[in-house]
Amino acid sequence: KETPYDLKCTTNNLQKWDCSWKAPSGASRGTLYEFCIDDRSHSCYHLARTNIEIPALSPGDHEITISLQDAGSSTSKFILNEKNISLIPDTPEILNLSADFSTSTLHVKWNDKGSVFPRHSNVIWEIKILWKKSMELVKLVTHNTTLNGKDTVHHWSWVSDLPLECAIHYVGIRCYVDNLLFSGHKEWSDWSPLKNISWTPDSQPKVFPQDKVILVGSNITFCCVSQEKVLSAQIGSTYCPLIHLDGENVAIKVHNISVSENSGTNVVFMIEDNVCGTVVFAGYPPDTPKKLNCETHDLKEIICSWDPGRSTGLVGPRNTSYKLFEGFSGKYVRFKKVDVSANESYHQLLLQMVPNQEIYNFTLYARNPLGRSESTILVNITEKVYPYTPTSLKVKDINSTAVILSWHLPGSFGKINLLCQIEINKINSVQESRNVTIKGVENSSYRIAVGKLNPYTVYTFRICCSTETFWKWSKWSNKKQHLTTEAIPS
Amino acid sequence: MSRREGSLEDPQADSSVSLLPHLEAKIRQTHSLAHLLTKYAEQLLQEYVQHQGDPFGLPGFSPPRLPVAGLSAPAPSHAGLPLPERLRLDAAALAALPPLLDAVRRRQAELNPRAPRLLRHLEDAARQVRALGAALETVLAALGAAAHGPRPEPPATATATAATAAGVFPAKVLGLRVCGLYREWVSRTEGDLSQLVPGG
Numbered sequence: 001k002e003t004p005y006d007l008k009c010t011t012n013n014l015q016k017w018d019c020s021w022k023a024p025s026g027a028s029r030g031t032l033y034e035f036c037i038d039d040r041s042h043s044c045y046h047l048a049r050t051n052i053e054i055p056a057l058s059p060g061d062h063e064i065t066i067s068l069q070d071a072g073s074s075t076s077k078f079i080l081n082e083k084n085i086s087l088i089p090d091t092p093e094i095l096n097l098s099a100d101f102s103t104s105t106l107h108v109k110w111n112d113k114g115s116v117f118p119r120h121s122n123v124i125w126e127i128k129i130l131w132k133k134s135m136e137l138v139k140l141v142t143h144n145t146t147l148n149g150k151d152t153v154h155h156w157s158w159v160s161d162l163p164l165e166c167a168i169h170y171v172g173i174r175c176y177v178d179n180l181l182f183s184g185h186k187e188w189s190d191w192s193p194l195k196n197i198s199w200t201p202d203s204q205p206k207v208f209p210q211d212k213v214i215l216v217g218s219n220i221t222f223c224c225v226s227q228e229k230v231l232s233a234q235i236g237s238t239y240c241p242l243i244h245l246d247g248e249n250v251a252i253k254v255h256n257i258s259v260s261e262n263s264g265t266n267v268v269f270m271i272e273d274n275v276c277g278t279v280v281f282a283g284y285p286p287d288t289p290k291k292l293n294c295e296t297h298d299l300k301e302i303i304c305s306w307d308p309g310r311s312t313g314l315v316g317p318r319n320t321s322y323k324l325f326e327g328f329s330g331k332y333v334r335f336k337k338v339d340v341s342a343n344e345s346y347h348q349l350l351l352q353m354v355p356n357q358e359i360y361n362f363t364l365y366a367r368n369p370l371g372r373s374e375s376t377i378l379v380n381i382t383e384k385v386y387p388y389t390p391t392s393l394k395v396k397d398i399n400s401t402a403v404i405l406s407w408h409l410p411g412s413f414g415k416i417n418l419l420c421q422i423e424i425n426k427i428n429s430v431q432e433s434r435n436v437t438i439k440g441v442e443n444s445s446y447r448i449a450v451g452k453l454n455p456y457t458v459y460t461f462r463i464c465c466s467t468e469t470f471w472k473w474s475k476w477s478n479k480k481q482h483l484t485t486e487a488i489p490s
Numbered sequence: 491m492s493r494r495e496g497s498l499e500d501p502q503a504d505s506s507v508s509l510l511p512h513l514e515a516k517i518r519q520t521h522s523l524a525h526l527l528t529k530y531a532e533q534l535l536q537e538y539v540q541h542q543g544d545p546f547g548l549p550g551f552s553p554p555r556l557p558v559a560g561l562s563a564p565a566p567s568h569a570g571l572p573l574p575e576r577l578r579l580d581a582a583a584l585a586a587l588p589p590l591l592d593a594v595r596r597r598q599a600e601l602n603p604r605a606p607r608l609l610r611h612l613e614d615a616a617r618q619v620r621a622l623g624a625a626l627e628t629v630l631a632a633l634g635a636a637a638h639g640p641r642p643e644p645p646a647t648a649t650a651t652a653a654t655a656a657g658v659f660p661a662k663v664l665g666l667r668v669c670g671l672y673r674e675w676v677s678r679t680e681g682d683l684s685q686l687v688p689g690g
Contacts, residue, residue: 210657237544261543263601264658268545275553279658316600 001025003076004033004050004066010086011056012189013116014182017085020051021066024074032069037062037080057082059183085184089177090116092125095153097171097195104160104209106197108171112154114147121147121179126188127156130170133246138162147177163208165199166223167245201225205271207278213318213369216259216282223251224269224276233269235280257282259313283313285371286320289347289364292375295384295471296353298411302381304362305348312368320368322347327361329354358382382416385467387474390420390446393463395482400455403484406447407477409465413440417468422450423476425460437468455487513632517686520625524680527618531673534611538594538669541602542662553663561586561671564678574635576682581630581637583675584623591616591672594665601658615672626679629686 002024009019023031035052036044039062045052046069059082067075096109112123122144129139143156160169172191179186205226214220223245224230230250233240240252250269257265257280264279287309294304304324312320322335335349349364363376392408405422418440424432436448453459462479466472545551555563561583568576595612602608630636656664 207659211659234545237548262604263541263543263598263662266543266545266659266662268551268659273554275551275663277659277663279662316603319603 003074004068005076007064007066007076007078007080009080009084010088011184012088012090013118014087014121014177014179015056015116015118016053017056018051018053019064019080021076023050024068027068034065034067034069036065036067038065082182082184087177087179087182087184087186089123089175089189091190092173092175092192094171094173094192094195097197099164099169099197101164101199102209104163106158106160106164106169106171108156108158108173110154110173110192112145112147112152112175114149115151117147117149117177117179119179119181120149121177123147124176124178125154125156126174126176127158128172128191129158129160130172130194131160131162131167133168135170161219161221162245162251163221163223164197165201165206165208165225166221166249166251168196168198170194170196199225201227203227205230205269205274205276207267207269207276209280210278211264211281212278213281213283213314214257215370216284216313217256218282219253219255220257220280221251221253222267222278222280223249224271225249226269226271226276228271228274231270231272233267235267236265259283262315281314281318281369283318283368283370284310286312286366286368286373288373289322289366289375292362292364292377293384294360294362294377294379294381295386296381297386297388298413299382299385299416300353300412302351302353302360303348304351304364304377306364306375308347308366312370314368314370318369320366322349323365323367324349324351325363325365326351326354327363328359329357353381382467383469384471385411385413385416385469386472387411387418387465387467389475390463390465390477393461393477393480395459395461395480397485398449398451400485400487401453402449402451403453403459403482404447404449405461405463405480406445407463408444409446409474410444411440412442413467414442416440418446418465419468419470420446420448420463420465421473422448423462423464424450424453425479426454427458440467453484455484458483513629514688516625516632517629517683520622520629521680521683521687523618523622523625524676524683527615527622527676528673528680530611530615530618531669531676534615535666535669535673537608537611538598538665541598541605541608542666546662546666553666555670556664556667558590558664558667558671561590561668561675563671563674568678573682573685574630574633576678577626577630577635577686578637580675580679580682581623581626583671584619584626584679587619587623587668587672587675588616590668591619594668597661597665601662619672619676622676622679626683629683 004021004024006022007019009017011017030048032046032048034044034046062080064078064080065075092110094108094110098107125143127141127143128137130136131138145154172194174189174191176188205224207222207224226248229248233242233252235254243251245251260282264281266277266279268275268277289306290309292306294302296302323332325332333349333351358380360381361378363374365374366372388410390407390409394406396404398404418438420436420438422434438446438448458481460479460481462476464474464476539547591612595609599609
């Protein structure tokens with residue numbers, strides 16, 4: 001070709017266009033060119049190369065003239081339009097790649113260099129994860145952001161199925177600027193240089209993940225990082241096919257794992273006269289606490305009890321912990337289940353009553369490594385009194401047909417009325433029961449007169465109490481036998 | 491029992507050492523204790539295995555005999571050593587076992603909190619092996635064969651700490667190893683003592 005040809009322009013930031021053309025045959029390296037843009041200012045550039053960076057031109061057609069200096073008629077004319085321009089963003093760069101080995105999580109950090117773009121643009125980031133020295137693609141994911149005229153650092157995290165210790169992981173990123181106002185052709189940037197994460201193995205073979213707690217039914221991959229050949233692998237008593245990674249490292253995939261025993265499920269890799277392993281704890285998150293009930297025996301201490309629901313399969317340090325929080329006072333108390341409690345379904349917490357507070361808004365939080373749940377209950381504690389068993393029941397004569405019963409009932413009942421049942425038994429006679437309402441007291445000592453008895457007769461008394469706003473009867477007191485006095489002859 | 495009542499060390503002594511009655515009784519008692527603990531140790535090992543989950547206890551699963559600081563298995567040459575030397579080695583091993591058994595119990599209390607029997611047996615084992623060790627030391631002293639100088643602090647405590655820090659699986663394997671060593675040394679002690687028991 002005798003004149004400059006094949007003019008192509010791209011832009012990486014919508015503000016500048018990078019144009020290049022082919023030199024005519026016979027043009028030497030030092031050839032001088034004149035590059036002119038037919039716009040209002042008819043700007044021309046003189047240069048000794050076949051590429052130029054020009055300010056982005058306004059939408060519409062622009063005539064471009066490229067001519068060789070000192071070469072007479074060696075001139076080419078081009079029509080340049082934004083439509084012919086390719087928007088190819090600069091290759092992004094990963095600022096930082098870090099790993100949390102305990103959770104097999106990769107954290108990627110990069111700068112979107114939004115400051116070079118004049119206008120807000122949607123950006124699609126494509127992140128690829130490769131593993132093993134053979135760089136097998138394991139994940140390709142897109143992540144959408146918006147350029148806002150300033151440099152913004154973005155973070156993205158990914159949890160690997162394969163523990164990060166098992167194989168080298170590489171991460172690369174590229175982007176696609178989807179500017180809606182740009183009429184030209186949009187393309188992906190190049191991939192960023194790969195960054196990688198690897199674990200430095202020590203001499204002893206090691207299995208990962210270590211002592212993980214997972215949900216029953218999960219799929220999980222275990223691996224053995226070993227210098228020596230791994231012969232076999234099993235979970236519990238079940239052998240699993242080996243997946244070969246780099247070197248002698250191997251992995252196994254476990255599907256739909258079942259609930260573990262207390263001491264966990266063993267995952268074992270057999271190596272020539274050696275064994276290495278880990279333990280996995282497959283369980284459930286805590287159930288929503290059921291039958292949450294709060295009551296008091298004495299209006300001093302509140303007892304909240306609940307049924308934890310389904311067993312989580314997790315014990316010891318992985319057991320469910322509970323926290324009872326009272327919303328009005330902000331008080332709370334913790335509970336770590338003592339595993340040896342035979343009664344699996346009964347849990348209880350004690351909380352001191354708040355002076356002069358009757359209404360309590362309790363929230364019971366349950367939590368274990370797999371999740372949390374909660375239950376709430378709003379109670380007027382004066383309506384939830386379950387008195388202790390009355391004790392020290394005594395009988396004292398008033399006269400031959402009336403006695404004084406006295407007993408001890410612990411509790412600060414000064415502000416409420418008690419309802420008590422007095423059971424009166426006479427030998428060979430029908431049992432009689434009398435309900436009496438008594439003013440509650442603070443000092444726990446009670447007495448009441450019982451009349452209409454027969455003189456010189458053996459009676460057996462016992463008593464149980466509740467509150468006027470009935471919740472539960474106390475247990476019956478011990479029985480007390482008494483012989484009424486003889487009537488005074490009239 | 492301040493004066494040596496018979497000497498295992500004296501080369502001229504008649505090989506069948508004539509022992510004073512109460513020393514003989516002490517030896518018999520210690521031997522009986524060792525015999526009893528050998529039986530318990532076997533039961534403990536079985537019980538321990540049952541609580542670790544498969545493949546523990548399955549044929550073909552034989553984890554490596556990990557080294558335990560301060561406590562190795564009885565050497566094959568043990569049987570060929572002179573009796574006093576054997577008894578001293580037995581005593582040293584018995585002294586190293588309690589902190590290890592305690593460490594195993596603490597770890598099992600986390601893993602198997604609902605296995606109170608296992609936990610109690612581990613606790614008993616630590617106490618009983620301490621008692622057996624003390625009894626054996628008394629016999630050795632009475633025979634003038636006690637180890638010279640104070641017994642060094644059993645480095646087993648370092649292993650006990652390691653057991654706590656280790657992952658769960660290595661801790662299970664170490665526990666198995668300790669229970670195995672416990673059985674081996676108690677059984678060895680019984681065997682060695684039986685040679686002291688007249689007519690044994």
